[in-house]
Amino acid sequence: MLEATDLVKTFGGVRAVDGVSLRVMAGEVVALIGPNGAGKTTLFNLLTGQLMPDRGRLAIAGVDTTGWSPRRLARHRVGRGFQIAQAFASMTVRENLQTALVARDRGLWRLWRRLASTAVADADSLLAAVELADQADRPAGDLAYGDLKRLELALALSNRPRLLLLDEPTAGTAPAERRTLMTVAVTLARRDHVAVLFTEHDMDVVFAFADRVLVLDAGKLIAEGSPASVRANPAVRRAYLGSEA
Amino acid sequence: MEALIIQALTGLASASSLFLVASGLSLIFGVTRIVNFAHGSFYMLGAYLAVSLLALLPRGDPMWWWLGVLGAALAVGVIGTVLEMVLLRRIYRAPELFQLLATFGVVLIVQDLVLLIWGPQDILGPRAPGLRFSIEILGQPFPVYDLVLITIGPVVLAGLWALVRHTRFGMLVRAATHDRETVAALGVDQRLLFTAVFALGSTLAGLGGALQLPREAVTSHMDLAIIAEVFVVVVVGGLGSVPGAYLAALLIGQVHAFGILVLPEITLVLIFLVMAAVLVVRPHGLLGRPLAHARGGEAVAVLRAAGPRVRQIAWVALTAAILLPLAGSQHVVTLATEAAVFILFAASLHLLLGPAGLVSFGHAGLFGVGAYAVALAVKHWAAPMAVGLALAPFAAGLAGAAFGVMCAHLSGVYLAMLSLAFAQILWSAAFQWVALTGGDNGILGVRAAGWEGGGLAFYYLTLTLCLGGMLVLRRAILAPWGYGLRAGRDAPLRAAALGIPVVRLQWAAFAIAGAAAGMAGGLFAYAKGSVFPTYLAIPKSVDGLLMVLLGGIHTLSGPLVGALVFVGLEDVLTRATDLWRMALGLIILGVVLVFPQGVVGAVSRRTRDA
Numbered sequence: 091m092l093e094a095t096d097l098v099k100t101f102g103g104v105r106a107v108d109g110v111s112l113r114v115m116a117g118e119v120v121a122l123i124g125p126n127g128a129g130k131t132t133l134f135n136l137l138t139g140q141l142m143p144d145r146g147r148l149a150i151a152g153v154d155t156t157g158w159s160p161r162r163l164a165r166h167r168v169g170r171g172f173q174i175a176q177a178f179a180s181m182t183v184r185e186n187l188q189t190a191l192v193a194r195d196r197g198l199w200r201l202w203r204r205l206a207s208t209a210v211a212d213a214d215s216l217l218a219a220v221e222l223a224d225q226a227d228r229p230a231g232d233l234a235y236g237d238l239k240r241l242e243l244a245l246a247l248s249n250r251p252r253l254l255l256l257d258e259p260t261a262g263t264a265p266a267e268r269r270t271l272m273t274v275a276v277t278l279a280r281r282d283h284v285a286v287l288f289t290e291h292d293m294d295v296v297f298a299f300a301d302r303v304l305v306l307d308a309g310k311l312i313a314e315g316s317p318a319s320v321r322a323n324p325a326v327r328r329a330y331l332g333s334e335a
Numbered sequence: 336m337e338a339l340i341i342q343a344l345t346g347l348a349s350a351s352s353l354f355l356v357a358s359g360l361s362l363i364f365g366v367t368r369i370v371n372f373a374h375g376s377f378y379m380l381g382a383y384l385a386v387s388l389l390a391l392l393p394r395g396d397p398m399w400w401w402l403g404v405l406g407a408a409l410a411v412g413v414i415g416t417v418l419e420m421v422l423l424r425r426i427y428r429a430p431e432l433f434q435l436l437a438t439f440g441v442v443l444i445v446q447d448l449v450l451l452i453w454g455p456q457d458i459l460g461p462r463a464p465g466l467r468f469s470i471e472i473l474g475q476p477f478p479v480y481d482l483v484l485i486t487i488g489p490v491v492l493a494g495l496w497a498l499v500r501h502t503r504f505g506m507l508v509r510a511a512t513h514d515r516e517t518v519a520a521l522g523v524d525q526r527l528l529f530t531a532v533f534a535l536g537s538t539l540a541g542l543g544g545a546l547q548l549p550r551e552a553v554t555s556h557m558d559l560a561i562i563a564e565v566f567v568v569v570v571v572g573g574l575g576s577v578p579g580a581y582l583a584a585l586l587i588g589q590v591h592a593f594g595i596l597v598l599p600e601i602t603l604v605l606i607f608l609v610m611a612a613v614l615v616v617r618p619h620g621l622l623g624r625p626l627a628h629a630r631g632g633e634a635v636a637v638l639r640a641a642g643p644r645v646r647q648i649a650w651v652a653l654t655a656a657i658l659l660p661l662a663g664s665q666h667v668v669t670l671a672t673e674a675a676v677f678i679l680f681a682a683s684l685h686l687l688l689g690p691a692g693l694v695s696f697g698h699a700g701l702f703g704v705g706a707y708a709v710a711l712a713v714k715h716w717a718a719p720m721a722v723g724l725a726l727a728p729f730a731a732g733l734a735g736a737a738f739g740v741m742c743a744h745l746s747g748v749y750l751a752m753l754s755l756a757f758a759q760i761l762w763s764a765a766f767q768w769v770a771l772t773g774g775d776n777g778i779l780g781v782r783a784a785g786w787e788g789g790g791l792a793f794y795y796l797t798l799t800l801c802l803g804g805m806l807v808l809r810r811a812i813l814a815p816w817g818y819g820l821r822a823g824r825d826a827p828l829r830a831a832a833l834g835i836p837v838v839r840l841q842w843a844a845f846a847i848a849g850a851a852a853g854m855a856g857g858l859f860a861y862a863k864g865s866v867f868p869t870y871l872a873i874p875k876s877v878d879g880l881l882m883v884l885l886g887g888i889h890t891l892s893g894p895l896v897g898a899l900v901f902v903g904l905e906d907v908l909t910r911a912t913d914l915w916r917m918a919l920g921l922i923i924l925g926v927v928l929v930f931p932q933g934v935v936g937a938v939s940r941r942t943r944d945a
Contacts, residue, residue, distance in 0.1 A: 138832070172829065180889070181818065181825070189822050190833045193833050193835045197815050200814050200815045205818050208815060246832075
């Protein structure tokens with residue numbers, strides 16, 4: 091579903107991402123881990139169109155998407171979650187999703203029909219899926235952070251993504267909340283056969299939910315494989331202990 | 336060839352004074368993140384104070400002349416320091432729009448003070464003794480004073496550079512420009528730093544104004560004239576960058592000098608085009624860097640359609656408006672017509688400020704385009720009213736769209752500054768292009784038989800079109816389009832990741848707001864029977880901002896209430912005092928300091944129903 095080839099991004103002489111190639115298949119849940127400063131965020135920004143790669147190619151669902159803007163990627167049914175959850179604070183939770191759904195259906199250029207009566211059923215079913223139905227009429231700006239993360243997930247799922255890119259989906263939430271959040275995300279993704287790539291700091295989450303783990307260090311992929319094999323990999327241990335301990 | 340070189344030198348001399356003012360503005364912005372609209376007032380005060388000071392000092396001696404100029408600059412520095420300590424200190428954490436508006440309140444107050452102290456007539460200051468002659472350069476005469484000015488620019492640049500690079504103060508300035516939160520966390524006394532930077536910046540502006548004495552007459556228009564150009568300079572150079580300001584001042588000075596040679600009427604338009612071209616290639620200016628997002632989260636209320644209680648009030652108000660002429664007073668009908676016009680004007684500005692999150696300081700430009708479209712159509716083609724009222728929104732919508740293409744992708748203060756410059760350019764076109772617009776005398780006789788301004792028929796027509804227009808805007812805000820706009824305002828990255836075409840929606844907002852403002856302007860032209868450059872002048876834009884703020888940005892009924900309050904207030908003020916600008920300025924400061932949520936916002940916070 092996602093195929094990145096030899097991605098390179100340099101910031102002032104530092105190769106933040108140094109020749110990374112990776113693939114994520116449809117229906118597969120892949121975690122991207124690495125010590126702080128490994129280049130995870132830069133790689134993620136390359137994949138989501140926030141940054142342009144200096145070199146390398148990106149293909150999603152068989153289409154060359156190198157250099158596409160985030161908006162164009164969204165139209166190509168790529169969903170994304172932000173490390174710091176972003177929702178539309180001046181709207182209610184339901185309106186957030188209605189807006190996202192209308193955008194997906196290219197209905198934003200309607201100037202007369204009221205949004206209030208648009209896409210209500212779809213919005214509510216997405217809210218139910220992320221277990222947020224009881225908050226539907228609250229302003230998104232008033233949500234507790236865990237609930238905001240759920241809303242963020244619902245927004246990322248709103249364009250029926252075939253590829254879901256989640257940047258630290260559980261960051262900033264309580265440990266108990268993390269598992270429920272990831273369970274919801276992974277269950278929905280598996281149901282619809284979505285390819286998922288997520289970065290994560292919490293190793294418990296990584297090993298519980300990922301089918302496969304990619305390890306990034308100093309801009310290069312240093313290991314790849316099942317959670318168990320990565321956990322046992324001496325290079326990975328060195329990378330983590332060497333730079334963080 | 337010789338003439339071209341002389342022209343280039345003149346451009347360099349203008350660049351120096353532009354740079355003095357612009358560098359101060361840029362320094363202040365870099366550290367405090369406030370775009371100080373009153374910076375032009377400092378410039379003007381520098382010139383006026385120099386005139387007064389030089390009148391007290393012995394004449395004819397160069398030393399006293401230069402001391403007088405320096406003294407005026409320092410006096411302006413003192414005024415700036417006091418202003419910072421009394422006013423700006425209280426609003427560093429306020430929303431951007433309020434900061435801009437507060438400094439504009441100062442502009443209004445200073446304008447009236449200047450008129451009060453120095454009178455309305457232009458003043459010619461004494462020229463620099465010993466530098467009154469011209470020398471020959473390539474066989475052409477060139478004023479020596481301009482040569483001195485040409486050298487002052489680089490000297491000040493070098494001085495500022497040394498100050499910023501090699502002193503502890505400069506290190507703090509650089510650090511604060513880069514990341515003021517961290518500097519604060521390190522225990523630096525921010526208050527002292529901010530005050531010092533403000534003192535330095537205002538002194539530079541005062542110096543720029545005082546040094547203009549030998550080159551031009553001192554007038555009470557100097558403030559807005561210079562601030563528009565300075566905004567262009569700092570935007571082109573990059574906000575917060577002093578060397579950038581110098582480069583940009585050189586560029587704009589040259590465009591100015593050669594524009595006048597080619598076609599004086601379009602000089603300002605040319606400057607705007609140069610700026611647009613620079614911003615397309617370098618969106619943060621020549622030497623500018625992207626601004627760190629240093630803004631505390633602004634409380635954003637959820638917009639709601641009117642509840643039953645508000646609907647009831649609305650019906651009562653509408654009935655009152657329809658029955659109003661029964662009161663029999665001509666003045667009331669005239670006032671109500673004007674109020675209706677301004678309700679639409681405020682509603683169109685609210686669309687940009689509120690849902691779209693686009694801070695425009697030049698909305699009167701679009702209002703004025705509508706008014707002039709009507710006036711020109713009536714004057715040249717004797718167009719009937721239906722044509723005039725179709726033309727006004729069309730022309731202003733086009734102008735809005737053109738502005739949107741250039742500026743919709745810009746954010747916050749950049750947009751505020753450019754919209755102000757845009758309106759100032761339209762104003763100078765109306766003011767200077769006498770053959771077309773009649774200049775200061777305006778265009779008279781904008782009438783249509785049977786629909787005279789002040790008449791009943793025209794009142795009901797205006798009421799219908801303006802309230803109808805407002806309801807259409809309201810409807811669009813509550814439609815998917817309006818939600819798309821708000822999405823782009825609330826969380827731009829999230830909006831893009833959902834495939835929302837934020838810039839295009841904003842661009843449409845400019846066009847639609849332009850059309851509505853143009854309709855208001857067209858009706859205003861018929862109501863008054865004439866148009867004048869003041870219709871698109873910056874104070875008119877600020878009237879609009881004040882209406883929206885009085886009503887509250889994050890409410891749908893805000894612009895309506897705000898416009899009514901404003902028109903009533905203005906009517907009372909202009910009848911009560913000649914110093915209405917000062918009164919308005921004080922009201923602005925009061926609103927900003929007391930009601931940061933606007934009047935309707937303040938009421939609805941208490942009642943939770945608006």
